[in-house]
Amino acid sequence: MEPHYQHLYEILANAQGYIFPNEIDLQWGILIVVYPFITGLVAGAFILASLERVFKVKILKPTYQIALLTALSFLLVATMPLISHLSQPQRAYEIMITPNSSSAMAIFGFVYLWYLMVVLLLEIWFDYRHSMVVWSNEKKGVIKWVYKVLTLGVSDISPRTVKWDRKLGYIITVIGIPSAFILHGYVGFIFGSIKANPWWSTPLMPIIFLFSAMVSGISLVMLVYMVISHIRKKVIDVNVLDAIGKYLFFVLILDFTLEGLDQIQRIYEAEESFEIIKLLVSGKLYLTLFVAQGLVGTIIPLITLAFLQFYKHKIKLRKTMYFIVSILVLIGVYSMRWNVVIGGQLFSKSFSGFTSFKVGLIGLDGTLMAAFWLILPIGILAFLLWLLPPWKMVEEEE
Amino acid sequence: MSQSTSAMGNEKIKSSRRKFLKSAATLAGATIGYSWLKSSQVLLFAAEPKDESLPWYGIVIDIQKCIGCGICAKACKNENDVPIEPFFFRTWIEQYTVKNDGSVNIVSPNGGIDGFKQTVPDEDIFKSFFVPKMCNHCSKSPCEQVCPVGATYLSPEGVVLIDEKYCIGCRYCVQACPYGCRFMHPVKKVANKCTLCYHRLKKNLAPACMEVCPTGARMYGNLRDKESELVKFLKEHTTQVLRPNLNTGAKLYYNALSSEVR
Numbered sequence: 001m002e003p004h005y006q007h008l009y010e011i012l013a014n015a016q017g018y019i020f021p022n023e024i025d026l027q028w029g030i031l032i033v034v035y036p037f038i039t040g041l042v043a044g045a046f047i048l049a050s051l052e053r054v055f056k057v058k059i060l061k062p063t064y065q066i067a068l069l070t071a072l073s074f075l076l077v078a079t080m081p082l083i084s085h086l087s088q089p090q091r092a093y094e095i096m097i098t099p100n101s102s103s104a105m106a107i108f109g110f111v112y113l114w115y116l117m118v119v120l121l122l123e124i125w126f127d128y129r130h131s132m133v134v135w136s137n138e139k140k141g142v143i144k145w146v147y148k149v150l151t152l153g154v155s156d157i158s159p160r161t162v163k164w165d166r167k168l169g170y171i172i173t174v175i176g177i178p179s180a181f182i183l184h185g186y187v188g189f190i191f192g193s194i195k196a197n198p199w200w201s202t203p204l205m206p207i208i209f210l211f212s213a214m215v216s217g218i219s220l221v222m223l224v225y226m227v228i229s230h231i232r233k234k235v236i237d238v239n240v241l242d243a244i245g246k247y248l249f250f251v252l253i254l255d256f257t258l259e260g261l262d263q264i265q266r267i268y269e270a271e272e273s274f275e276i277i278k279l280l281v282s283g284k285l286y287l288t289l290f291v292a293q294g295l296v297g298t299i300i301p302l303i304t305l306a307f308l309q310f311y312k313h314k315i316k317l318r319k320t321m322y323f324i325v326s327i328l329v330l331i332g333v334y335s336m337r338w339n340v341v342i343g344g345q346l347f348s349k350s351f352s353g354f355t356s357f358k359v360g361l362i363g364l365d366g367t368l369m370a371a372f373w374l375i376l377p378i379g380i381l382a383f384l385l386w387l388l389p390p391w392k393m394v395e396e397e398e
Numbered sequence: 399m400s401q402s403t404s405a406m407g408n409e410k411i412k413s414s415r416r417k418f419l420k421s422a423a424t425l426a427g428a429t430i431g432y433s434w435l436k437s438s439q440v441l442l443f444a445a446e447p448k449d450e451s452l453p454w455y456g457i458v459i460d461i462q463k464c465i466g467c468g469i470c471a472k473a474c475k476n477e478n479d480v481p482i483e484p485f486f487f488r489t490w491i492e493q494y495t496v497k498n499d500g501s502v503n504i505v506s507p508n509g510g511i512d513g514f515k516q517t518v519p520d521e522d523i524f525k526s527f528f529v530p531k532m533c534n535h536c537s538k539s540p541c542e543q544v545c546p547v548g549a550t551y552l553s554p555e556g557v558v559l560i561d562e563k564y565c566i567g568c569r570y571c572v573q574a575c576p577y578g579c580r581f582m583h584p585v586k587k588v589a590n591k592c593t594l595c596y597h598r599l600k601k602n603l604a605p606a607c608m609e610v611c612p613t614g615a616r617m618y619g620n621l622r623d624k625e626s627e628l629v630k631f632l633k634e635h636t637t638q639v640l641r642p643n644l645n646t647g648a649k650l651y652y653n654a655l656s657s658e659v660r
Contacts, residue, residue: 004584008485018492018504020531020578024485027569027582087567087587091547094566100548105570108546195644196540196576349578350660352504 007358017353026345026357030370031081036187036209037216037337038078038377043184044217045071046120046176051247053173059243065127065390066228067221072120073381079112081373084364104190115183119176124388125152126169131393133157146387184213191340198273199280199344204262211255216333218248219326226323228385238315241322242308249305252329256298259336276351284354285343288335297332301325453620454556455594456649458631459530461656463615466491466528468510470607470616474532475511477595477606484508486581488592489532489607494658496524502658529652529659530616532607533558533579533592534640537647541571541580541591550589556621556649557594565589576641594618621649 012024049067052060083092099106133155136147148155185206191197192205222244229236266277281289304325308318347354360366474489475482484507491510495503495518503518516526536542539558542550549564550571565588572580572589583590595605603609608616619628631637637651641660652659 002584005483005485008483012484018506021484021487021490021506021509022572022578022581025582027572085568087569087582088565089567091564091566094547094564098547100545102543103546103548103570105544105568106546190570194540194544194574196574345573349576350504352502352660 007360011356011358014356015353017348018350019348019353019355020350023348024355026342026355028341028345029085029357029365030342030359030367031085031365031373033334033337033341034370034373035078035081036184036341037334038074038081038373039184039187040209040213040216040333040337041220042071042075042078042115042217043180043210043213044215044219045074045221046180046217047214048218048221048244048247050173050177050180053170054177057243059239062237062240062390063221063225063244065388065393066225066385067217068120068124068127069384069388069390070221070224070381071217072124073377073384075112075116075120076380077373077377080376081370082108084369084373104186104193107186108190111183111186115179119172119179123169123172123176125150126165126172128388128393129154129165130157130162132388134394135392181210185210191344196349197344198271199277199347200340202262202265204258204265208255208258208262211251211258212333212336214251215248215255215329218244218251219329219333222248222322223326223330224381226319226326232391236319238318241319242312245305245308245322245325248325248329249302249309252298252302252305256302273351276347280343280347280354284346284356285339289339289343292335293332293339296328297335298329301329301332449554450622452554454622455535455599455618456556456621456628456632456651457532457535457594458617458619458628458637458651458653459532460615460617460631460635460653461527461529462654463613464491464528464530465613465615466493466510466514467612468513469610469612470530471509472511473606473610474592477598478593480590481584483584486584486590488579488590489530492529492531492659493526494529494656495526496656496658497522498524500524504658525656527654527656529655530607531577531579532650533594534577534646534648534650535592535594537649538645540574540576540644540646544570544574546570553596555599557596557599558591559593559596560589560591562586562588576644576646 008024015024045067048060049064049071051057052064052067083089086092095106096109099109129151132147132151134157136144136151136155139147188206188209191200191209192202194200222241225240225244226236266274304321308321311318342357345355346357359370362368468491471487471490474480474487478488480486480488487509489509490506491514492504492506493510493514493516495505495516497503497518499522505514505517507514510528514528516523518526535556535558537552537556539550539552542552542558545551545565546568547564547566549561549566551559551561553559567582567588569582569589572582575591580589580591582588595603595607598605598609605616605618608618617628617631619626621629623629631653632651635653637653638655639646639648639651640655641648
């Protein structure tokens with residue numbers, strides 16, 4: 001017997017109630033949990049960067065480039081879990097060549113490319129062009145040529161051109177904000193538009209995805225800022241943390257409210273799927289929903305952040321608290337993705353039973369692979385920070 | 399004063415009326431134009447095909463006739479090269495047992511291929527019946543809607559089919575089907591489902607499951623042909639589709655469908 005079947009027989013033996021026979025095997029595994037988590041980080045990090053740029057939040061300046069490069073690092077990897085979960089990955093390009101216009105998923109390639117090519121890369125390029133020209137003149141050897149290539153031959157650094165860089169970068173940021181909203185709201189729509197699945201099908205899904213994306217992206221940038229400062233042996237500016245923490249606090253409140261609203265609506269309307277969903281959240285999702293997402297990822301960070309809004313003493317303690325909060329929030333948002341993606345497949349569409357899910361360690365759809373896709377962007381970020389160090393950029397007068 | 403005001407008012411009304419009529423005409427024109435352009439699609443989605451020379455297939459399953467022998471599910475697997483493991487079914491049979499206490503016991507061991515054994519003691523049974531399941535060949539099928547590359551499509555005869563050479567294996571269609579009719583073929587590595595034995599239909603042969611059903615519980619036919627057995631049956635019986643609230647345009651009609659069935 002093939003190991004795959006062996007695994008399915010085990011699940012079949014543990015199925016509860018009645019499930020359609022084709023539902024034993026979960027169609028979307030851990031990679032599809034990782035995918036919205038990564039895109040969420042991208043959108044959230046970008047929105048934080050935009051805050052600084054468009055709304056001129058000066059205090060966030062030290063995190064601006066970090067946020068952009070973080071967004072880029074994760075965006076470069078975002079498609080990989082998707083493509084590697086396909087049964088026919090060699091046909092993935094078909095989604096770009098012959099997209100089915102009625103499919104929410106078909107638009108992904110275009111939204112992705114728009115966001116990568118038009119928004120992120122251009123914005124980073126305009127932002128770094130001046131510095132890259134200077135670096136290409138200063139450095140020697142291969143790296144000199146790398147910078148030269150990256151400037152795309154535009155080596156004019158007259159004040160007028162540099163001013164244009166800034167202007168165009170600003171315009172792209174303005175375009176980028178709705179783009180980031182679309183990128184992740186769209187990911188929510190992929191789930192929210194599936195009317196067959198009552199756990200997914202809610203018009204709030206894109207908005208919930210968006211706000212949880214912002215929550216996770218902001219936390220990640222805060223974390224990355226702290227880690228980078230630590231590695232560079234620079235003092236972590238607690239005022240920066242306070243500013244990010246304030247945004248995180250407000251967005252987390254909104255996120256919590258929206259998700260709460262979604263659940264209250266479900267409970268109050270109590271449609272035909274209510275009983276099975278009640279069993280789902282109180283059983284198979286109890287740990288990941290109430291403990292990981294609710295308590296660890298939302299309630300504890302909310303209380304801590306509320307406390308930090310008026311507690312302005314011991315700087316070291318505050319930093320530690322921000323550090324812990326950012327990690328807890330990331331755990332919470334990852335759990336949220338898990339609860340949506342895996343939770344939505346655990347109950348039968350007959351509303352009469354449950355299948356179960358066990359993540360394998362190895363294989364294309366296993367934990368190691370998922371961990372790889374989560375760690376790879378960190379490696380890319382380290383490389384980008386080395387190549388394009390924000391702290392060595394040419395200072396421009398405002 | 400009042401006269402001039404009213405005169406001015408009239409003038410105003412006239413001009414605003416003209417404006418209104420103009421925009422109303424434009425809107426109406428645009429709507430008619432649009433609906434004319436879209437008319438073919440509207441027709442198609444209203445469960446009537448464009449090509450009148452072709453049949454528009456519908457299915458009837460008479461729950462009162464099903465005896466749960468499971469031969470249909472077995473024949474389907476043989477005919478369509480469906481793996482024999484109990485996780486892949488183009489059609490299967492469910493046994494519903496409503497107990498006296500109101501609880502419902504639903505089972506489908508190996509899709510019903512090996513038949514059923516009633517495990518609920520007779521004295522506890524309020525009622526029991528079998529429900530064969532298969533693709534509903536929806537005219538507004540969610541699976542077709544979500545396929546990112548259009549590998550799933552509705553044939554001109556109203557049969558939902560999959561282009562196996564085109565499917566990228568994203569499994570979105572499996573998620574979108576509310577009836578659990580789709581699965582990933584473990585060997586072909588693409589989505590798979592009932593084709594209403596399209597290869598047989600093309601040769602004027604009945605789908606395998608219907609061919610072998612000893613009681614004639616399953617029927618297929620041309621919904622456009624008002625003289626067909628199928629349409630006659632639909633006229634004479636009160637039938638229902640599964641999950642009508644989802645508006646999938648299901649063309650699988652059940653006779654004597656009990657409210658417990660989803």
